[in-house]
Amino acid sequence: MYDVAIIGAGVTGSAIARELSRYQVKACVIEREEDVCCGTSKANSAIIHAGFDAVPGSVKARVNVKGNEMMDQIAKELDVPFKRNGSIVVCTKDQDPKGLEVLMEKGLANGVKGLQILDREALLAKEPNLADDVVCGLFAPTGGIVCPFHLTMGYAENACMNGVEFFLNTQVDEIVKAGEGWQLKVLRRDQKKEEVIETKVIVNAAGVYADVFNNMVSEHKIHITARKGEYMLLDKTAGSHVSSTIFQLPSAMGKGVLVTPTVHGNLLVGPTAVDIENKEGTNTTLAGLGSLGATAALSVKQVPLNQVITSFAGLRAHEDHDDFIIGEAEDAPGFYNAAGIESPGLSSAPAIGLMVAEMIRDRLGLAENPDFNPIRKGILDPDTLSLEERNELIRKQPAYGNIICRCEMITEGEILDAIHRPLGARSLDGVKRRTRAGMGRCQAGFCSPRTMEILEREVPMSIYEINKNGIGSEFVVGVNKEI
């Protein structure tokens, strides 16, 4: 019997798990996919929002601003790439600058620090590539950019180190009330067998599926729409086109798209916003990708779209009432929702994690875990070492002298670390999210056969089982002449 079972190993579920591991608790995280960070957490703007968007008094507003404030410490504890690059909402000559004042007032009410409305000249001093039509903008110095993969993996690995169990490839099919607690009927997708997990408390952090689980146990039905956002990622050679995150003032034409550097030095353009029925609909579209360039040009000029290296789509879990639903379901004691976590979910994760963990601590009367270690070390980046240190490392571990990914210059040593650390990578995408191998301009054309070889050697998987992102995504279908 678990004290707590968390459904979903995205950034929200992982943050809750990590904050819970501060206490003496028997907890598990149940994830349908083969890895943590496989849903909304892996495909978003990777922005730590300042907090001026949300309606004052909303849950969103509260956890966004608090999450933003917590991010420096979390990034340090979990060794996550994070930078406060500042954000700017721009207003063009066809828009009403009052919109910026409204945002500023909301920001002040939400407790966002350092907000300033700047004129064109002041904006150009910061961002010379702003579009010619930009007349003024709202500058938020606390806006930031983060690696969403490492934020999620950092939380999950740290939770794992502190005793939380993870069931990957495990899909929750049914939730049944059982006495004071719950039974979760699950399918272990890798072993193709059904099991029952018993727990006192459930946390529903299931992203776009959170409505499904809530509605299994509660009469307070919720409805979550998958809101698709398509993005284009540009080469690092375009990464300095802007240095802040450039937002557009929402208008009748929609919310607009952002143009931002990523914390790894690429340039990101997106997202579109289209509500779809299919909760698995992470495909990009001709229309969506086609629209991004023109929309981006409203705020930033000469975005070098010929340097796109990949495009992707993510699904925001949009709840009908436009706010996060965090807390115990009224008619289902012991069932806690962290539902409707769309943007700014990444920014809010630290605060949501703390908030839900404290609710459960109080309910179960959990004592502190004296062995809790808040520190997780990320994967060593040899580029951060001096020449002497690097050569010493290679002497001890020659794999650090072997480049596998030529675009991002990722060594075999880093890939081995990604595979053998807690919750280690078991797929090419898993290796990619942890190390960036395959994330560069050739998009794994060079390194994928090499990474496949390393995975086959290092984990108990045959070449036929080596996959891109889990069961069903195997690369090799046979040996020559056999098919």
Next chain:
Amino acid sequence: MESYDLIIIGGGPAGLAAAVAARDNGIESILILERDKDLGGILNQCIHNGFGLHTFKEELTGPEYAARFIAQVKERGIEYKLNTMVMDISSDKVVTAMNRQEGMIMLQAKAVILAMGCRERSRGALNIPGYRPAGIYSAGTAQRLVNMEGFMPGREVVILGSGDIGLIMARRMTLEGAKVKVVAELMPYSGGLKRNIVQCLDDFGIPLKLSHTVIDIEGKNRVEAVTIAEVGPDRKPIPGTEERYTCDTLLLSCGLIPENELSRSAGVEISPITSGPVVNDSLETNIQGVFACGNVLHVHDLVDYVSQEASAAGRNAADYILHGHGENAKQVEILPQGGVRYTVPKYVRPEEMEDSLTVRFRVGDVYKNCAIATYFDDQLISRRKRPVMAPGEMEQVVLQKAKLAEYPDMKHITIKIEEA
């Protein structure tokens, strides 16, 4: 810091031929740096035949062609390091490289030859919409899996792009038992050699659809289907022309990009047309003593031409190391016009050049019954009829030093396509 007269970056066909020529022209101290575990470069996975018709007057496979040059390198005792990645080249020719045994090493060179080759354009760069499942490979990655590792990456295949590697892989996958359903090409002409279209598609009944592109990829985990559509003259899909193919594999053969990250970090000027270094008749870049040859300079159609070009780079680097440069030599620019997209080299030094110089280029469209005309300023020098010219095949003009000497005041040379 250890030093060499000549460091060659890359041990593929270009690097090997350059090394042999440099040694034969008097350079003892040569080092080839190769990132793979063998010399030979991409030829090692090109197990089909058709290599060497010009160089050896016989038809070899890729590994056989490479083996002849590797043997020449070994006979001459030329030094090389395998499994060694070059991390940086500085403008003063300090090469930083890394391998398992030695860690990071820094080497000083008097001259450097860039011979890093090229890479394939990825799905991401093409911005093809759809899901991102397993089963999407660049043709060269699939070629490596099939030919080097012996694994089949799929059973039912659609190919986008009619570059040579894609054409070769259409045949290769078919011979290994896969079904290649269609090859779609965005342009109204193929990007590959005519002989490959005949031998790899026509002979196997594989349809080639020109002016078509992929507009959707289905399948969340593994490719399940691909939709192609016809494109108009603006290269935008025409609604109503969609055709859906069920398949588990999409191969991409949509162009090659010279791999010049190291050149850029050294400060080498790169041509926006070729994506390779801008060079003069000695294949020297804007940085004195840094030369380039092979697919890093411009993408070639035949390896024979790579070897010829690389030999010239090796000779010229040797000459530079032994004799230095004639300072401030007069330089004449070659202007590509009327369908000629670029020329390599871009500059000629009439007093310094070898007795004859092969200028290579590609055309931007299909030309029938046209001629390649060469002008010294406004003076027509030569005019050669060509029944067919296509972007997939390289063309050339040979310039004679003696002829250039007759025009001492020449401002530029023009090479253009004219009606015959």
